[in-house]
Amino acid sequence: MTTTSPTTLILGASGYIGTHLTAKLSKDGIPVRAAARHLDALRARTLNNVELCPTDADDPKSLKRALQGVSTVYYLIHAMNHGRGFMAREQQWAEHFSKAASQAGVQHVIYLGALAPDSGPSEHLQARRLTGDILRQAGLTVTEIRAGIIVGPGSAAYEVIRDLVSALPVMITPKWVHTHSPPIALSNLLTYLAKLPEHPSLHGQILDAAGPESLSYQDLMRQYGALVGRQPRILPVPVLTPKLSSYWLRLVTAVPTNLARALIDGLSHSLSANDAPLRSAIPQQLLTYRKAVQQALDDEQKTELLTRWTEGAIQFRQYRSDVSFYAKRCVVEMVGDIDRETVWQRIARIGGDNGFPAWNALFVLRGWLDWAVGGPGRTKGRSRSQPHLGDTIDSWRVVALEPGQSLSLMMGMKAPGAGILEFTCLEHGNGCRLRIAAYWHPSGIAGFLYWYALLPIHQPLFQRMARRLLAL
Numbered sequence: 001m002t003t004t005s006p007t008t009l010i011l012g013a014s015g016y017i018g019t020h021l022t023a024k025l026s027k028d029g030i031p032v033r034a035a036a037r038h039l040d041a042l043r044a045r046t047l048n049n050v051e052l053c054p055t056d057a058d059d060p061k062s063l064k065r066a067l068q069g070v071s072t073v074y075y076l077i078h079a080m081n082h083g084r085g086f087m088a089r090e091q092q093w094a095e096h097f098s099k100a101a102s103q104a105g106v107q108h109v110i111y112l113g114a115l116a117p118d119s120g121p122s123e124h125l126q127a128r129r130l131t132g133d134i135l136r137q138a139g140l141t142v143t144e145i146r147a148g149i150i151v152g153p154g155s156a157a158y159e160v161i162r163d164l165v166s167a168l169p170v171m172i173t174p175k176w177v178h179t180h181s182p183p184i185a186l187s188n189l190l191t192y193l194a195k196l197p198e199h200p201s202l203h204g205q206i207l208d209a210a211g212p213e214s215l216s217y218q219d220l221m222r223q224y225g226a227l228v229g230r231q232p233r234i235l236p237v238p239v240l241t242p243k244l245s246s247y248w249l250r251l252v253t254a255v256p257t258n259l260a261r262a263l264i265d266g267l268s269h270s271l272s273a274n275d276a277p278l279r280s281a282i283p284q285q286l287l288t289y290r291k292a293v294q295q296a297l298d299d300e301q302k303t304e305l306l307t308r309w310t311e312g313a314i315q316f317r318q319y320r321s322d323v324s325f326y327a328k329r330c331v332v333e334m335v336g337d338i339d340r341e342t343v344w345q346r347i348a349r350i351g352g353d354n355g356f357p358a359w360n361a362l363f364v365l366r367g368w369l370d371w372a373v374g375g376p377g378r379t380k381g382r383s384r385s386q387p388h389l390g391d392t393i394d395s396w397r398v399v400a401l402e403p404g405q406s407l408s409l410m411m412g413m414k415a416p417g418a419g420i421l422e423f424t425c426l427e428h429g430n431g432c433r434l435r436i437a438a439y440w441h442p443s444g445i446a447g448f449l450y451w452y453a454l455l456p457i458h459q460p461l462f463q464r465m466a467r468r469l470l471a472l
Contacts, residue, residue, distance in 0.1 A: 008197075009033045009066060011055065011097070012076030014041045016154045017112060017189075021074060024190050026050050035066040041310045044400075057093035060100055067104035072197050075111040075135065078127070086258075087127045094131045098138030108203055109140050110196055115148040115181065115208060117269040124262035132206070143196060145189075145278075147209040148271050149220070151292035152186025153300050154312050156259040158293075159325045161217075163253035165225045166322045167445040170233045176264070177218040177236050181271040182210035185292035188284060195282045202281055210273035212286045217267060223290050227297070228321065254324035254442060297321050316399060316410065317441045318418045327420075327439035328451045332462035336470030340432045343425045344404050346469050350423075351393035352382040358464035362457070366413065367395060375414035396421070417447035423469075434470055436462040 008025065012018045013034035019041055022034045026047045034042055035055035042052055055066040057077055067073070077093060078086075101109065113132050116125035132144045149157040164171060192209050196202060215223075218234050225231050249260040279286070287295060300314045300321060310316075312325040336343070350356060356363050371378040379395045387407055391398045400408035405426065411419035420439040425432050438458055442448045 007031065007069070007071045009035055009053075009070040009073045010076065011035050011057070011066070011073060012078075014038055015076055015078075016156075017150075017193075018074075018076045019045075020152070020186060020190055021076070021193055022050060023047065024194055028194065030194075033066065033070065044310050044313075057096055060096050063096055063100040064104065067100055067106060070104065071107045073101060073106055073109045074193065075109055075131075078131075087130070090127050090131055091134060094134035098135055098140060101140055102138055106140065108197065109135055109142045110193065111135055111142055111144045112193070113144045113146045113206075115146045115210075115271040115273055117271060141204050143203050144206045145192060145196070145209050146206065146273070147184055147189055148181040148273065149183040150186055150189055151183050151211075151287075151289060152296050153325055155186065156255050156263045157183075157220075158296065159255050160249060160253050160260060160263060161221050161224050162321075163255065163324050163442075165221055165228065165230050165232055166324075166443065167252050167448060168232055169230075171221075171235065173218075173234055173236050175236050176267040177221075177234060178216050179267055179270045180214045180216050181267075182212075182214045182273050182275075183220065183289050183292065184209055184211040185287040185295060187295060188286050188292075191284050192278060192282055199281050202277070205277070207278045208273035208275045209278055210275040211289065211292065213289055214272070215289055220289060224293055227290065227293055252445070252448060254326040254328050254448075256326060316408075316418060316420050316439070318410075320418070320443065323418050323441045323443045324447070325441075327441050328448075329437060329439050330455065330458035330462065331435065331437040332459065332466055333433065333435045334463070334466040334470060335428050335431060335433050336472075337431045338470055338472055339430075340425050340427050341404065343432045343434060343469055347407055347423045347425065348386055350407075351396065352380065356465070357468040359461050362461070363394075370395065370413035373414055376412055379412075415447075416444060416450050417442040425469075432470065434466050436465055438462070 008030055010018055010022050010032055013022050014036035018034070018036065022032055022042060023045065025032045026049050029049060031049045033051045033053050035053040037054070037056050039052045039054060042050070053066050055062045057063065075097065078090060111132055114125055114128040116129060132142065135142045149155070151158050188211065189209055221232065221234065249255065249264065250257050253260060301319060317323040346357070367378050370376065376395050379392070382393045383391055387393065387398050387401060389398055389401050392412070393409065395412040396409040397412055398407065399410040399420070400406070406422065406424045408420055408422045411421070418441040422437045422439065424435040440451045442451055
């Protein structure tokens with residue numbers, strides 16, 4: 001729904017905190033302009049009082065459009081997913097924004113930073129502080145909220161814990177598992193962020209946000225394990241450097257590599273927080289870590305059904321908390337000189353007597369193997385010529401559908417995790433851009449091994465599929 005003259009802009013609205021904050025402000029009846037480079041995660045949701053605004057922080061003109069009529073901005077963007085050189089990119093984004101916000105007459109910027117040690121912070125934590133400094137140097141009224149580990153679905157730190165506890169009964173861990181920090185529940189952090197505009201006495205300050213406990217990462221894993229019925233043995237060793245740790249996490253978690261690397265860098269030091277000013281001004285019941293985890297597990301089961309695959313959506317993870325929030329993925333994109341409607345009709349006819357557009361024998365073989373272990377893999381057919389939400393196509397189920405554009409199929413065969421096969425076709429000039437993607441949410445170590453075993457097949461299979469679907 002589009003509203004007129006929104007006064008609050010969320011820059012980075014498609015990110016982890018951004019999506020949750022957008023939903024909270026929408027629920028609270030606050031008109032919001034949600035700005036991000038990619039808005040698919042928000043388009044898949046039902047949100048009132050929200051105007052979606054495609055915005056690229058690399059493009060000052062798009063920032064200018066997003067800032068029109070805005071008085072308050074939540075600045076939530078970062079470039080950690082970009083890997084090397086992310087600090088320079090974040091600096092450039094902050095400079096572009098500062099100039100555009102000053103020209104637009106923005107009254108208040110709320111920036112979400114990170115807790116950091118007084119000495120020797122990681123590159124990731126240095127970048128958080130540098131961004132805050134750049135915003136303040138522009139003469140803007142900037143309120144910086146510094147938080148540590150956030151406990152909620154999608155938080156990198158929380159998802160690493162989920163994956164490690166689910167995958168490994170015994171962990172050989174680096175010494176950073178003994179460093180301490182004060183984790184904060186996602187709901188508590190969102191309350192602070194949402195209420196800040198109502199407290200002008202806090203505006204322009206740097207404020208720490210924290211939960212009621214200071215815990216080691218080892219404590220976090222053990223308490224999470226106790227709640228989900230797992231008790232991993234944790235064996236810290238001094239030889240695993242942060243760099244080696246990031247390679248290790250890449251193998252046994254589905255958290256994106258660059259996010260995991262930034263997390264590991266930040267865990268090298270214990271963190272403390274002075275959250276008294278924020279607690280005094282915005283009182284609320286701060287959840288202990290155990291209660292925050294239980295809330296996260298419960299909230300996942302209550303999320304709305306989405307119209308397409310979105311990172312972490314519980315409906316695409318079989319409503320199982322032991323299945324990774326983040327997905328391992330293989331994506332192929334291809335452009336063809338063929339109209340989109342023709343390509344869509346080919347996608348819509350997949351399965352049943354038509355089979356799959358490439359290497360159909362592999363799909364048949366996989367079905368037989370599934371049937372041999374008691375699964376539904378030999379199920380064949382479809383109930384109607386055009387797919388509808390909830391339809392079964394062979395041993396796949398239609399879990400998301402945008403007719404004429406996108407079809408998402410969930411694998412029904414037995415496997416250690418949840419798999420989505422998604423076809424998306426978009427107009428591209430006089431032709432069509434086709435995207436075929438496999439998203440695999442592993443469950444336990446078997447889920448990761450399953451993915452790595454099949455990974456060499458996916459790329460050539462999808463390339464062949466794309467060529468067939470785009471053929472004139």
